[in-house]
Amino acid sequence: MEAKEIIFYLLAALTLGSGLLAVTARKIFRAAIFLLFSLIGIAGFYFWLQYEFIAAVQIVVYVGGIVVLIIFSIFLTQQAGTDLPNPPLRRIIFSALAALFGLIFSWMLISQHPFKPGAESPVAVSVANIGSMMLNVNDTGYALPFELVSILLLAAMVGCIVIAIKSRTETAN
Amino acid sequence: MWSLSSITDIVQTWLGSTFNPTIALLLQFVMAGLLVITLFAVLGLVLVFMERKVSAYMQVRIGPNRVGPRGYLQTAADTLKLLMKEGLVPAGADKFLFNLAPYVVMISAMLLMAPIAFAKDFQMWDLNIGVLYVSSVSSIAVIGILMAGWSSNNKYSLLGAMRSGAQIVSYELSAGLSIISIVILVGSLKISDIIASQQDGWWIFKGHIPAIIAFVIFLIAVTAETNRAPFDLAEAESELTAGFHTEYSGMRFALFFLAEYANIFIVCAIGATLFLGGWMPFHIGNLQAFNHIMDYIPSSIWFFGKTFFLIFVIMWFRWTFPRLRIDQLLNLEWKYLLPISMFNVLLVTIMAIMKWHF
Numbered sequence: 001m002e003a004k005e006i007i008f009y010l011l012a013a014l015t016l017g018s019g020l021l022a023v024t025a026r027k028i029f030r031a032a033i034f035l036l037f038s039l040i041g042i043a044g045f046y047f048w049l050q051y052e053f054i055a056a057v058q059i060v061v062y063v064g065g066i067v068v069l070i071i072f073s074i075f076l077t078q079q080a081g082t083d084l085p086n087p088p089l090r091r092i093i094f095s096a097l098a099a100l101f102g103l104i105f106s107w108m109l110i111s112q113h114p115f116k117p118g119a120e121s122p123v124a125v126s127v128a129n130i131g132s133m134m135l136n137v138n139d140t141g142y143a144l145p146f147e148l149v150s151i152l153l154l155a156a157m158v159g160c161i162v163i164a165i166k167s168r169t170e171t172a173n
Numbered sequence: 174m175w176s177l178s179s180i181t182d183i184v185q186t187w188l189g190s191t192f193n194p195t196i197a198l199l200l201q202f203v204m205a206g207l208l209v210i211t212l213f214a215v216l217g218l219v220l221v222f223m224e225r226k227v228s229a230y231m232q233v234r235i236g237p238n239r240v241g242p243r244g245y246l247q248t249a250a251d252t253l254k255l256l257m258k259e260g261l262v263p264a265g266a267d268k269f270l271f272n273l274a275p276y277v278v279m280i281s282a283m284l285l286m287a288p289i290a291f292a293k294d295f296q297m298w299d300l301n302i303g304v305l306y307v308s309s310v311s312s313i314a315v316i317g318i319l320m321a322g323w324s325s326n327n328k329y330s331l332l333g334a335m336r337s338g339a340q341i342v343s344y345e346l347s348a349g350l351s352i353i354s355i356v357i358l359v360g361s362l363k364i365s366d367i368i369a370s371q372q373d374g375w376w377i378f379k380g381h382i383p384a385i386i387a388f389v390i391f392l393i394a395v396t397a398e399t400n401r402a403p404f405d406l407a408e409a410e411s412e413l414t415a416g417f418h419t420e421y422s423g424m425r426f427a428l429f430f431l432a433e434y435a436n437i438f439i440v441c442a443i444g445a446t447l448f449l450g451g452w453m454p455f456h457i458g459n460l461q462a463f464n465h466i467m468d469y470i471p472s473s474i475w476f477f478g479k480t481f482f483l484i485f486v487i488m489w490f491r492w493t494f495p496r497l498r499i500d501q502l503l504n505l506e507w508k509y510l511l512p513i514s515m516f517n518v519l520l521v522t523i524m525a526i527m528k529w530h531f
Contacts, residue, residue: 002194002195003194003195003198003199006195027267029267029270029323029324030267030269030270033270033273033316033320036316040313052300052301052302052306053301053302053305056302056305056306056309057309059309059310059312059313060305060308060309060312063309063312063313063316064309064312064313064315064342064345067316068312068315068316068319068338068342071316071319071323071338072335072338075319075323075331075334075335126301127301127302127305127361127362128360128361
């Protein structure tokens with residue numbers, strides 16, 4: 001086996017194993033930590049594929065942002081030390097079925113794809129390329145979706161401020 | 174002339190000619206790992222001693238002076254003491270996460286060593302997103318701190334971890350924005366490109382006042398990100414006993430301690446690379462004669478000199494400023510540093526478009 005295959009299987013074991021543990025862990029904080037390892041494993045795959053930019057964004061967004069947010073909400077809301085109660089059997093069966101159908105569905109999609117290397121050379125994913133694609137107004141550019149997403153984010157931020165702001169009358173009391 | 178890069182080239186060709194590629198790669202991994210661990214051990218010894226001497230100097234004391242000649246072996250003795258101590262795990266702790274936490278902090282520090290250029294052509298991984306990699310991987314450390322605080326099953330630890338999380342997440346923004354202002358001037362995220370662009374002068378001189386503002390904000394933000402005084406609210410020994418590592422003892426505590434100093438070294442190395450030219454000697458424009466004289470000083474000495482100067486500045490902060498309160502800390506970031514650095518990024522962008530920098 002070559003080094004790249006060994007690394008692939010190690011990453012796959014990390015991602016799948018910690019993903020499984022994240023679902024089955026009895027303590028909610030442990031589940032969050034296993035989810036973190038699973039996401040780091042996916043970032044490792046991106047590094048392995050030499051898509052460094054996406055890998056770094058995966059770590060920034062998921063590890064530095066979303067998992068920290070999850071952990072904070074666990075700290076503030078849950079009695080984090082106690083074990084979660086066992087879910088009812090019905091819920092276990094249906095979630096297992098949902099996961100199984102998801103797996104079958106994606107397997108059928110993947111198996112239709114031949115995965116042959118194309119004739120054209122792979123696109124260089126430098127940061128400069130990504131930037132010029134995002135702000136390009138030509139047919140190949142993504143300026144409109146980019147701007148739409150930024151307006152959506154702005155609206156979400158304004159919404160957060162509106163929810164979090166204290167009204168004057170409340171503070172006076 | 175002998176240089177670090179020629180040594181690595183010799184090792185590389187020898188490995189390539191002796192073993193098959195897989196084993197050669199594995200041996201290279203092992204060697205890089207051993208070198209990083211050795212560097213960490215040496216850094217721990219040197220920086221702790223330096224901190225104690227600097228603090229003593231600031232407070233008009235002598236500092237450690239009993240163990241070894243002029244106290245030089247003090248930190249070696251401290252390390253031995255920590256190795257001999259029993260590592261206790263509290264009864265109510267989540268043992269798995271409690272044991273894992275110091276390693277998460279340590280591993281994130283080790284990963285950050287990869288893109289740092291220690292000397293000319295002496296770098297483990299010159300990846301094309303250099304500084305983005307640094308700011309993304311450094312965010313893994315906060316998970317280790319949160320893990321340590323929660324799994325200790327101790328209110329002080331939990332409070333320390335919460336404070337540390339809030340602090341690191343918010344100061345990451347201004348650190349990132351001040352890094353971006355240099356990236357705008359260079360036009361690349363790659364560490365080697367950033368250093369090469371400072372061939373005719375370091376960015377702190379070439380970038381006029383905006384670069385200096387970015388440098389100051391970077392220093393403040395990284396001091397907060399490494400949880401050091403005046404921003405050491407996560408530990409705050411007078412309020413929280415020791416914050417997130419209250420329950421840690423022996424070798425696990427030593428790992429947290431070592432990771433703190435390793436992180437200081439890393440952020441100072443990044444600061445030196447971005448603003449002070451990394452291993453690039455002090456060059457002034459096109460003064461060929463002067464530049465050639467400066468080139469005679471080896472590049473590794475330039476790198477470590479700049480890095481240790483920045484480390485000294487951060488230690489200087491620690492021993493001269495009083496600790497901030499949590500509300501003051503968050504006000505400083507969200508009401509002052511963040512607006513200033515956003516405006517500064519705009520200024521830098523205008524400067525880069527109009528080519529006003531040298």
